Amino acid sequence: MPINLSIKNAPDEIVHRLRQRAERHHRSLQGELLAIIEAAAREDRPVTPADILAEVRRLGVHTPSEAAALVRADRDARQGG
Template sequence: MNLSIKNVPDELAALLRERAARNHRSLQGELMAIVEAAARERPGTMTIAELRQEVRRLGVSTPSESAAIIREDRDGR
């Protein structure tokens, strides 16, 4: 089967070529990898690495006393 995407902006095409080069793939190979990953993706699921990246992006942090709170709760059982 052949697929085609028309009217790709030059800037986007350049970014895709750069990405392909970084991954040591042809543009066709890189596009296939992207499409395959998107098709196999299960909506609503994240890998640990993706979750970590999202937490960092959002700037989420836990207070330093959280370990003490958890320990206190466990000791109280």
């Protein structure tokens, strides 16, 4: 059974950007939000080696030391350092 969801106190700028995105995709705001939620829910699938390789290529990582530097920077950012 479908359930109604509600987002309260959405910042004006976010709503404006979502409306623009919906228009680009020829959807209503509600249709765009549902598409975003569906895509996010599908992302819980297991990551494949091909997914990892695509992300490595997207990041432009070529050596283990570059990979370590990215991991280190991400860790430091999460720890506030």
